[in-house]
Amino acid sequence: MSHTHHDHDHHHNIDFKTSFTVTPEPGSQVKIAGEIPFSELEEEREAAIKHLGASLKLDGFRPGHIPTAVIEKHLGEMTILAEMAERAIGHMYPHILEAHAVDAIGYPQISITKIAAGNPLGFTATVAVMPTITLPDYKQIAKTTNLGKESTDVTDADVEKQIADILRQKMAYDRLQAKAAAKNVAQGIDEPADLPTPESEQAKVVETEEDFSKLPLPELTDDLVKTLGQPG
Template sequence: MTDIKTTVNNISEAEIEILCEVDTETFEKERAQALERIGKEVSLPGFRKGHVPANVLEQKFGEAFILEEMANLTMEKVYPEILRKHKVSAIAQPTAQVKKLAKGNPFEFSLTFQVLPEIKLPDYTKIAKDVMSGTDDTAVTDDDVEKGLTELRRQYATKDDEGKEVLPELTDELAQKFGPFANVAEFTEKVRESLAHEKQMRAREKKRMQTMEKIADGITVTLPALLIDGELDRMMFRFRQDIERMGMKLEAYLSTIKKTEEDFRKEWRIDAEKRVKIQIALGKIAVAEKLEVPKDELDREVKFLTEQHKDIDPARAYEHLEMMLLNEKVFQFLEQTK
């Protein structure tokens, strides 16, 4: 639908209004589809569902009802066109308001969008280089290995007559219970390797977060409350899950500690804002550096996830994995700057 006039009004740096006018002839073309949509849901005496003639529907429902359905169809069709035409970075569904709706007249309406304000990133390559070039303490000491072995031995601990824990002696036989190890020495070396890998992963993750936090600190624009509230909703949802995994209801837990959800939301607000800034920065870096997730890689990951979790929504899985994989590519790009 290209026969539409639009006028953009910048209400604020985070909100825009687009006034739209669809000419009379173009708007009238939606009548047949509007009647078809209405007819699919209607059963009238003497007619099968979905087979009620247009003139009967017009007489039954009246012009105002049909015009409203035509308006809904029109707005559904022009919405993606408007996003493309004006390059709108909408962060939520727009608020629609009908301005003029009458038979034989152009259809006029407005769409008000919450949008991301113009965000300028700091020099993220310099920040990444400064952070990533730092040294990491990933050495594994004999004490680390001993503690790791003790924790593993604890899996086969017994109790003495007084109820005290008794750890089994580390023997070749015990080592073989943890995998195909020939002896204690081979098992110990594997534990050392695992601890080294774990330390390296923690150090890598720490540098990644330090980098993104410094980049986020360089974003000074005020974010729309809608984004921060959305992140707070997700944080509260995860918090509720954690509490329920411990066998408690969130309401009971809050009552025990004499706090409310709103108390937590206030405490978390600064952290939520930083999280939103980090995700925005990741997205903008991906665009600036032309980083993308190959379709075959994404399809493969979605297929694996949906096979493992049959109840997951494929569309949501696709969206989530695309973001996670793209974030990983941004992190890899930043790591290469050191």
């Protein structure tokens, strides 16, 4: 027998937002927890007994026509309460998801935490949710990754290498300038030399690059530091 939902509009007097909590769980799951007032549970009693009675076979009664009192006595209050609870949770669950904007996948795993006649029904429902995809925060990752390293290991070595590179570049530049100036003097040109043109120096490029890393470093004096980064 199909069960209609239109007679359950009274559920809307529960504040699903405040009556239930939703806690994120590992593995893209959430755990819903809360209580359903007993008055709401009681609303399910008639339907629960009717449902249980439909499949009950008792001598002297036609199936589906067993009086309520007989069903209650035969099945016991706990069985009826459990059926009421299942139905109440089934009706509440979609409203809870909606109120908390839970994007659930599949069926929830329900655990009854409190059930007794005349008491609110306590339960939890654990359900898988759509994983939220967030782009990684690269700055944060870099910061975290570098936390493990001692900063001195990285920076001092880097700075030294950079200074050495600058000094070598400056020396190479000075040498080229000196060569060009000497050439100009030999040719009787008085103007300050520009950097040699690529054509004229092409043959020497390889030689210069090879020598580049072998150049001895000049002593790092204040005067030299002042000239760093200034050509010539």
